[in-house]
Amino acid sequence: MRKAIVIFLFCIFWMQPAFPLSQSLQYQDISRVMDRFFTFHIENKKLNTTIVRRSMKLYIEHFDPEKAYLLESEAGPYLAISDKKALEILARLERRDYSDFFALNGLIQQSIVRAQAARGFVAKELVHAMEETEATRPFVFQGFASSEHELIERQKNRMIRFYLYHKARTHLDSQERKTKVFELFEKRVTRIENTYLFLTTEHGPLNGERVEYLLTLRILKAFAKSLDTHTSFFSPEEAFEMRMTLEKHFEGVGVVLAEGVDGVIIAELIKGSPAELSGQIQINDLLVEINGISTSGAPFEKVLEMLKYSDDNKLILGFKREEAENSSFYRVPLLKKAIVMNEERMQVGYEKVDGGVIGKIKLHSFYESAGGVSSEKDIKDAIDSFREQGELLGLVLDLRENSGGFLSQAVKVAGLFVSSGVIVISKYGQGEIHYLRNIVPKAYFSGPLVILTSKMSASASEIVAQALQDYGVALIVGDKHTFGKGSIQYQTVTDSKADMFFKVTVGRYYTPSGKSTQIDGVAADIVVPTHYAPYKIGEKYLEYPLPQDKVQPAFIDPLTDLDERARRLFQMRYLPYTQRVVLFWKEHLPTLRQQSVERLSKDPDFQILKQKIASIQIRADSLPPNMVDEPILMSVDLQMKEAVNIVKDMMILEIHEEMPRTGSDN
Secondary structure, three states, rough: OOOOOOOEEEEOOOOOOOOOOOOOOOHHHHHEEEEEHHHOOOOOOOHHHHHHHHHHHHHHHHOOOOOOOOEHHHHHHHHOOHHHHHHHHHHHHHHOOHHHHHHHHHHHHHHHHHHHHHHHHHHHHOOOOHHHHOOOOOOOOOOOOOOOHHHHHHHEEEEEHHHHHHOOOOOOOHHHHHHHHHHHHHHHHHHHHHHOOOEEOOOOOOOOHHHHHHHHHHHHHHHHHHHHHOOOOEEEEHHHOOOHHHHHHHEEOEEEEEEEEEEEEEEEEEEOOHHOOOOOOOOEEEEEEEEEEEEOOHHHHHHHHHHOOOOOEEEEEEEEEEEEOOEEEEEEEEOOOEEEOOHHHEEEEEEEOOOEEEEEEEEOOEOOOOOOHHHHHHHHHHHHHOOOOOOOOEEEOOOOOOEEEHHHHHHHHHHHOOOOEEEEEEEOOOOEEEEEOOOOOOOOEEEEOEEEEOOOOOOOOHHHHHHHHHHHOOEEEOEEOOOOOOEEEEEEOOOOOOOOOOEEEEEEOOOOOOOOOOOOOOOOOOOOOOOOOOOOOOOOHHHOOOOOOOOOOOOOOOOOOOHHHHHHHHHOOOOHOOOOOOHHHHHOOHHHHHHHHHHHHHOOHHHHHHHHHHHHHHHHHOOOOOEEOOOOOOOOOOOEEEEHHHHHHHHHHHHHOOOOOOOOOO
16 A cells, blocks of 8 residues: 655665566567466456557556656547557557657656756745645645646645655754755655666666666556556566565564665664664664765665675674764674564464453464464464463454465465365466365364454455355454455565566455455454545555456365365365354344444544544545555554454353354355
8 A cells, every 4th residue: 555655665684685686678578478467367368459558557657646747738648549549559569669668758758857857946945935835735636737837836746745744753943954855855756767767876877778677677567557456567676575575584684774864764673683683773873884884975775785785794884873962973783694574474462351361463464484484373373372371262363454465374374263164266267266275174263253354454364354254253343344355366476586576367266155355345244443444445446456256155165176086085084074154143243233333432532533534534535545644543452442342242142142163054
């Protein structure tokens, strides 16, 4: 999800990346990569005029999402391509003639030169007039500007938002420091603009090989996203970052850097990393030296390069810290080591109740690595730790900001709460259907279970939520619905031997009921809104999402994707233990829902949350889809608090009503 203000961060993980960051791309690679996409993709199998129109539109949107560079008269012809023109472009593309994209890039270059000239004069004006500037300004305009005067106002709007963001986070108590903010803005946007102008960070011309690489990369990105909203082509650097997000471990010193008003600062220290364990480095410390070489005044990317490509296992970083009266300089020697991102994996807590405990697990993603780290193992370990505190009477699995991860891990995590059975049904391009099963005959935990979700819960988290909802073993609590991503992607990001990095939509997934989470997401059994509630968040707001459909339910596993020998084995050792649908919680849902409504109506904190949500609704409606403002801050986690209360209600019902562990064979 895009945030309202983008902070440029870079985490120093490997000093020698596992991926070839100097990967070369040539124009001849475009048709080769697209052929691979068409082979894999669930729907699009060849280049056509629809893809032509979408790719031109996306090329523009990737460059100018805020509509602050191009005029309507310039962008319009590319956004409303006639049938005849689309056929002409298609014919050229089939001949591997990419001149239409080259012409569009030339237009973009002209718009950049125009914007840079305008900003120079706007910055001087704003330095002397910022105190009277309004705090609320639009992030993105609905249409392109109709005049150059309007374009200048939009560039001005970007600069004001940038200033206000930094004003809220640092001291801007002098004309000099205000000027520094606008200089920082210019550095950041120029860095991006230079890649379109084919200039180095020192503003010299790029060589022909690099120019071809950048154009090829952008064309492939536009083509990929034209197939559907989740198909993407990545640079090696992007793949490098994504791999670490998925695997949750890396080797390095564990500093996260940001480009601040005064230079490159420490934005974050990775928990358990050498930087954090040194005890000497603090957030907002200014990085001024690497291995004895000064970084003062060096471009941000140069500083990153010095860290990224250091051959030494030991780094000596020099910092300045702003203190009450002056700034002190100090050096910190750091040794690279393997780091596991525990904070990024999950958080665990519990609440004591009569007779035992209620466990609380916040899972950020579905991760897995060759080192044995996995979400399934971590949840099992958490459940074991709860049982050490007493009888585990109930559990809350918090997936509110879990955007997905490995499908295999979603199956294994869901399998912890049911006996054997189908968790996911997948359907591919030729209509072939496969079943992903849990084959463990006994649930790891089978008591009262609440899955906490929000509009940001997506993909693998939706699989877990809806599969457990289908079987009736859990209640879903949170926003009215989740994000709505129900497609399957094949990806090469985690393959260190891949020659290119991409993900492509190869199928759709469905849960045991045969329902897809695509577009509609998972509906909450009990609605307890999160701070995402007022915003337009979801798959349906993305460009070119796949349509929704459904398949036959698989509560009774048909075993049709297995060969004869495997089928006989599964009939004997698997089918007798398959999870049956539990109707107990569904039957008592009206009671549980009413108890929650009454409880929240008397909760003063929840009433404050409702008022805050209502107060930002109009502003939220004006924001582009899938963008949020600053989060609503509350002193207590109301959704978790209510989820625990619902578990307590479920515990009482379970005792009084003698809940059966299995139900009908639906």
